[in-house]
Amino acid sequence: MDMLNRVALVTGATRGIGRAIAQHLLNQGFELAVFGRNQDLLAEWESQSVVALAVDVSDAAQVDAAVHEILQRWGRIDVAVNNAGITRDGLLMRMSDDDWETVLKTNLTGVFNVCRAVIRPMIKQRSGRIVNVASVVGIAGNAGQVNYAASKAGVIGLTKSLAKEVASRNILVNAVAPGYIDTDMTRALTEEQRAVLLKHIPLQRTGQPEDVAKLVGFLVSEDNQYITGQVIRCDGGLMI
Numbered sequence: 117m118d119m120l121n122r123v124a125l126v127t128g129a130t131r132g133i134g135r136a137i138a139q140h141l142l143n144q145g146f147e148l149a150v151f152g153r154n155q156d157l158l159a160e161w162e163s164q165s166v167v168a169l170a171v172d173v174s175d176a177a178q179v180d181a182a183v184h185e186i187l188q189r190w191g192r193i194d195v196a197v198n199n200a201g202i203t204r205d206g207l208l209m210r211m212s213d214d215d216w217e218t219v220l221k222t223n224l225t226g227v228f229n230v231c232r233a234v235i236r237p238m239i240k241q242r243s244g245r246i247v248n249v250a251s252v253v254g255i256a257g258n259a260g261q262v263n264y265a266a267s268k269a270g271v272i273g274l275t276k277s278l279a280k281e282v283a284s285r286n287i288l289v290n291a292v293a294p295g296y297i298d299t300d301m302t303r304a305l306t307e308e309q310r311a312v313l314l315k316h317i318p319l320q321r322t323g324q325p326e327d328v329a330k331l332v333g334f335l336v337s338e339d340n341q342y343i344t345g346q347v348i349r350c351d352g353g354l355m356i
């Protein structure tokens with residue numbers, strides 16, 4: 117299929133990794149829709165002929181309505197990248213119900229909501245690519261992040277299960293697991309914490325959002341015909 121007719125959706129695309137993924141797909145020639153929460157930054161996307169929709173991914177009705185809007189406009193949806201995610205860190209013994217539930221609802225239920233909304237049109241098309249942004253923390257765990265780690269481990273389980281459900285329809289579903297990527301989410305670390313972390317990264321640098329974007333770009337491209345149900349780390353060797 118001509119690349120120019122391919123339609124992609126990226127969630128949480130107002131900044132950070134999601135923004136880099138969306139820009140990469142736009143550069144590759146995709147028709148693009150983005151979901152995000154920040155109105156001003158969404159307006160920036162609109163100026164680039166991108167369909168920018170204010171959608172909270174944890175709200176199934178909002179997701180369904182937005183996917184419907186994409187289908188009304190382009191009649192198809194070829195790629196969905198579930199990137200939206202949040203952290204609410206703290207030790208388990210002090211974690212509030214709200215910090216647990218909000219993280220699970222955004223990071224895991226949000227992925228479920230979007231996958232469920234796009235899977236029917238993809239099945240009808242008999243083609244599609246889904247990439248879910250997990251985390252190395254979902255594989256290895258991390259003290260102070262039981263909510264986040266559980267949500268990302270859940271995303272990995274969802275990814276593998278859905279990959280098995282839809283493989284016969286030529287829909288490939290993968291996860292990427294970033295390590296330490298330079299974004300607003302990680303900038304809160306102190307210089308000291310950063311230095312300790314760098315010691316554990318064989319490539320001796322933090323990742324850039326573009327490092328993740330290029331990996332996602334490959335997974336959703338026509339060059340990927342035989343990789344599905346995988347969790348691909350993008351972590352500078354952190355978890356070797």
Ligand SMILES: NC(=O)c1ccc[n+]([C@@H]2O[C@H](COP(=O)([O-])OP(=O)(O)OC[C@H]3O[C@@H](n4cnc5c(N)ncnc54)[C@H](O)[C@@H]3O)[C@@H](O)[C@H]2O)c1
Nearest residue numbers: 128130131132133172173199200201251294296297299301
């Ligand atoms: N930065 C890292 O080191 C790192 C490492 C591993 C995984 N990740 C994952 O990568 C993804 C992007 O992270 P980032 O560092 O770019 O974070 P970020 O905080 O810079 O950006 C997150 C984006 O998600 C959006 N978002 C949050 N909740 C939303 C909701 N309910 N509905 C719609 N949009 C929502 C935000 O508006 C924002 O655009 C997340 O899933 C995160 O867990 C990041």
